[in-house]
Amino acid sequence: MCTTYVAAVLGERLGDAGYDVHRHLLVRCNPAVEHKTRGNAALALHVEAPGMGDGRTVDATGELLASARTVIEDLAITDEEGTNPGVVVAPGAPASIPDTVRTFAETAVRGHHRIDDATALIDRLEYASAAWGLGRGRIGALAAIGAWAAHDDWTYERIAYREPGRWGTPRSVDDDSVFDATRNEPAVWDTVDRSAGTVVAAPHTPGPVLYGIRGDDPGTVEAVAAEIESEPVDRAVTFVTNQGTDAHVRDAAIDDVVDGHAYQIPGTVVEPPETRAGGHVFLTIAGEPEGSDASQPESGDPDRTGTPLECVAFEPTKRFRDRVRALRVGDEVTVVGELSQGTLKLEKFAVRALEQTELTTPTCPDCGRTMESAGADQGYRCRDCGTAREGPARRRLDRDLERGWYEVPPLARRHVAKPLARGGFDAPTHPER
Numbered sequence: 120m121c122t123t124y125v126a127a128v129l130g131e132r133l134g135d136a137g138y139d140v141h142r143h144l145l146v147r148c149n150p151a152v153e154h155k156t157r158g159n160a161a162l163a164l165h166v167e168a169p170g171m172g173d174g175r176t177v178d179a180t181g182e183l184l185a186s187a188r189t190v191i192e193d194l195a196i197t198d199e200e201g202t203n204p205g206v207v208v209a210p211g212a213p214a215s216i217p218d219t220v221r222t223f224a225e226t227a228v229r230g231h232h233r234i235d236d237a238t239a240l241i242d243r244l245e246y247a248s249a250a251w252g253l254g255r256g257r258i259g260a261l262a263a264i265g266a267w268a269a270h271d272d273w274t275y276e277r278i279a280y281r282e283p284g285r286w287g288t289p290r291s292v293d294d295d296s297v298f299d300a301t302r303n304e305p306a307v308w309d310t311v312d313r314s315a316g317t318v319v320a321a322p323h324t325p326g327p328v329l330y331g332i333r334g335d336d337p338g339t340v341e342a343v344a345a346e347i348e349s350e351p352v353d354r355a356v357t358f359v360t361n362q363g364t365d366a367h368v369r370d371a372a373i374d375d376v377v378d379g380h381a382y383q384i385p386g387t388v389v390e391p392p393e394t395r396a397g398g399h400v401f402l403t404i405a406g407e408p409e410g411s412d413a414s415q416p417e418s419g420d421p422d423r424t425g426t427p428l429e430c431v432a433f434e435p436t437k438r439f440r441d442r443v444r445a446l447r448v449g450d451e452v453t454v455v456g457e458l459s460q461g462t463l464k465l466e467k468f469a470v471r472a473l474e475q476t477e478l479t480t481p482t483c484p485d486c487g488r489t490m491e492s493a494g495a496d497q498g499y500r501c502r503d504c505g506t507a508r509e510g511p512a513r514r515r516l517d518r519d520l521e522r523g524w525y526e527v528p529p530l531a532r533r534h535v536a537k538p539l540a541r542g543g544f545d546a547p548t549h550p551e552r
Contacts, residue, residue: 120195120202121326122259123278126162127356129190136186137169138179142213145276145360146259146266147535148227149367151379151457154255157324158534161227161259163266165213183208184247197251205237205256208247213267217244224265228366228535231379232258272364274541277340279329279347279355287325293348294318297330300346307334307343308363308538312530313552314438319529327353333362335541365537368455373406373428381457385471388450389427392443398434400443401462403427404452430454430463436527439465439551445519449474466536467526469546473518481512523547 123145130140142165150159168179187206191197195204209216219240226232237257241248250257281290297318301310310320310332320330329349334340337357344355371382386404393401405427432443443465446452451472456463481490483501490499490508498509526532526539528551537543539550 121328122156122160122162123356123358124280124327125190125194126164127278127280127354128194129187130164130356131354132186132190133164133166133183136182139167139171141165141167143356143358144213144263144266145358145362146224146228146263147361147367148259148262149229149231149380150533150535151367151381151459152231153379159259160534161263161266163213163260163263165267178210180208180210180247184249188249191249191251195251203250203252203255205250205254205258205260206248207241207257207260207264209244209264213264216265216268220244220261220265221268222265224262224269227258227262228266228269228361229369229380232262234258237261266361270361270364270366272366273359273361274333274335274363275337275340276331276333276358276360276362277337277344277355278331278358279344279349279352280327281329282351282353283327285350286327290321290329291350292318292321292330296346296348297321300343304334304339304343305540306336306339307332308540308552309333309529309532310343311552312528314528315530317530333360362534363537363541364535365455367457367535373404373426376428376458376463378458378460381455381466382463383453383455384428384463385451385453386428388446388448388452391448392446394440394444398440400432400440402430402432402443402446402465404430404454428454428463429461430456430465430468432465432527433531436465436531439525439527439531442520442525443468446470447474447477447516447518450520465527466533467524467539469524469544470520470522471546473520473522474516475518476513476515478511479514481508521547521549523549525549526551 126143130143134140144163146161148159148161191204196202234255248257298311301307311318320332322328332340332344341357367381368383371384373384376382386406389405390403395401406425432440453469454463455467456465481499483490483504483506485504485506488503490501493500500507523546524539524544539548
């Protein structure tokens with residue numbers, strides 16, 4: 120079952136019961152963890168009980184927990200292996216949640232938690248909770264409670280849901296209407312992939328989601344959604360979310376990275392890109408070794424590079440691989456992605472400096488002929504003129520890249536990755552649309 124749908128139904132039932140549902144919060148937790156749902160979504164509803172608006176203190180914990188239990192038991196396939204829902208109810212304003220919960224939320228997005236981490240904190244704070252199966256969902260539930268205090272970059276997604284009788288059948292969404300609705304609207308992103316001619320907003324899974332429109336403004340995503348022609352929409356909700364924010368990414372040096380996390384890492388290309396079986400493109404970068412003096416050897420010199428790091432652009436990233444293939448040894452870059460089994464799975468990269476020349480066999484200044492090697496460490500000599508030269512020459516390169524940020528296309532972007540179209544980057548951007 121889709122977690123956002125569960126939250127949508129619960130929000131409706133609470134509204135019908137007189138609760139004021141202020142916000143539907145959709146939090147994408149660390150996409151690199153082993154035990155996760157497809158999108159690793161955690162949901163929170165920020166609600167006000169009847170009577171609270173009059174200044175009264177109302178303890179609605181028991182009623183809220185009972186309502187959530189009912190919805191989960193009605194909708195979730197709890198007897199299926201790997202389905203381990205959890206729900207947590209916390210009192211108080213979302214922004215004034217305890218620091219321990221805020222920190223828990225930060226770690227859930229950028230790091231790892233065990234179930235015991237969540238249950239120990241829930242018990243310490245005396246939060247009400249319920250669990251099914253292993254109850255791993257309590258990790259996400261507690262993270263969603265702390266997320267509003269933990270993060271300050273939020274976007275929006277308008278999610279439309281299918282009628283239950285249509286679940287599991289092919290979706291009917293008019294592609295042309297999606298392209299038309301987004302043609303002149305830069306404030307929405309990851310709705311279509313124009314270069315590939317593909318609609319990204321409509322999933323291919325058998326669940327209840329019909330489509331989702333993501334953007335920086337709630338009114339805009341709702342307006343775009345209203346223009347889409349499709350099968351009947353059963354219900355729709357606008358979620359506040361950390362999607363498109365890079366909330367999962369932390370800055371690090373190559374020597375400090377470990378598997379299961381996402382990083383932004385500076386380095387220099389030390390091995391040329393290589394296309395391997397399956398169409399995946401691999402690249403090796405390295406940072407400066409400790410104690411190196413960057414003012415001495417030229418960039419790309421193996422004497423000033425430290426620990427190597429293999430990076431990969433997988434085949435589904437399509438044209439992004441051409442950007443990776445265009446890199447050369449000596450280029451200075453910043454790479455962003457998830458580290459898995461010692462390899463960084465690229466989500467985007469920035470070109471900081473490009474090699475503008477390359478070494479080549481020199482030509483004779485007298486006759487213009489190509490010179491030949493005079494032997495190991497003996498430079499070059501012209502066979503006809505006898506002219507000598509100590510080392511190779513340099514010639515200018517025509518580069519297909521410019522300085523700035525490059526990214527995977529919308530059809531390959533994960534939920535939490537920040538699109539270049541959102542802005543706020545530290546160099547020029549070359550967005551994929």
